[in-house]
Ligand SMILES: NC(=O)c1ccc[n+]([C@@H]2O[C@H](COP(=O)([O-])OP(=O)(O)OC[C@H]3O[C@@H](n4cnc5c(N)ncnc54)[C@H](O)[C@@H]3O)[C@@H](O)[C@H]2O)c1
């Protein structure tokens with residue numbers, strides 16, 4: 001079997017970290033990225049093909065040349081707010097792009113996909129922590145686009161024997177512990193980088209979106225999972241797929257939630273600087289708490305987060321942003 005793994009969106013935040021983990025595990029990652037949000041400097045492990053998953057010709061050329069054993073599919077747009085104001089963009093790129101990719105996989109007889117899904121497919125949780133069999137009722141077009149792809153993958157399994165692992169990430173955070181790649185979204189909307197950049201004086205005060213949530217300190221709770229741990233989970237999911245030849249879905253989180261206020265305090269502890277904050281209203285569509293039931297991936301994939309603590313996660317992010 002080919003040692004090549006096609007990584008769509010491999011020039012992005014989680015994709016580039018996963019290429020590093022793939023290379024360390026003996027695979028040959030090939031990145032396909034249209035570079036709308038990707039960074040050339042982030043493609044350090046394996047070849048970069050500039051191209052769009054919506055373009056069948058590009059896909060045919062990549063599959064013919066590399067004959068990948070599997071696809072790890074990160075390429076998507078992921079701004080929840082923008083998905084509400086411009087849903088067409090999200091359905092075209094995320095759903096249309098994934099269909100185009102799946103069609104190419106069928107043309108080239110590639111039968112395995114690891115897919116970047118999200119806890120946003122659960123919508124407003126009915127129970128916390130959230131198990132994989134929790135009902136999936138997204139509350140925004142981004143979440144819907146990811147749920148539609150999960151459904152396509154199930155149908156492609158039943159009809160064509162194309163197997164997948166859907167990885168539902170909670171909040172990806174942190175940077176490469178070796179400091180080679182890290183988070184650089186533009187625009188940046190995520191809490192941890194914004195808190196760090198505010199502490200470093202490179203951004204205005206951090207807006208705290210809501211202090212009236214039904215949580216111990218009134219701010220919203222999330223389950224932050226280190227990007228290098230996510231990357232390792234993709235390698236474990238790939239091995240599972242190739243060995244077991246069956247489809248599964250897994251939450252990827254630590255199982256522990258932290259409030260926005262705890263994140264701010266931890267950034268202050270780690271960085272030794274104050275995070276300037278400004279209270280702001282709740283952000284539309286933000287649930288009060290999202291925390292994973294996180295043991296299925298441990299049990300079946302044998303995966304265990306190596307940097308499960310918020311301090312450790314924020315330390316790697318701090319080191320990354322400070323030297324940028
Ligand atoms: N960051 C998170 O907390 C988080 C949480 C849950 C799920 N996810 C999912 O994980 C994946 C990666 O997220 P990220 O934070 O690394 O995002 P990112 O924007 O850094 O990476 C996505 C990459 O995909 C590329 N891309 C987008 N559309 C493309 C297309 N049509 N053809 C080729 N390349 C295309 C972009 O240029 C970018 O490099 C996304 O699918 C996202 O929805 C992220």
Ligand SMILES: O=c1ccn([C@@H]2O[C@H](COP(=O)(O)OP(=O)(O)O[C@H]3O[C@H](CO)[C@@H](O)[C@H](O)[C@H]3O)[C@@H](O)[C@H]2O)c(=O)[nH]1
Nearest residue numbers: 078118119120171189190191194207208209220260283286
């Ligand atoms: O400037 C900010 C940014 C965020 N927050 C809060 O911090 C928490 C985390 O927000 P953020 O870092 O933006 O992550 P989420 O909105 O939880 O979104 C993440 O989790 C989603 C699943 O819900 C994924 O699909 C997304 O891709 C991923 O960014 C939330 O309570 C926000 O309200 C603030 O208070 N101020």
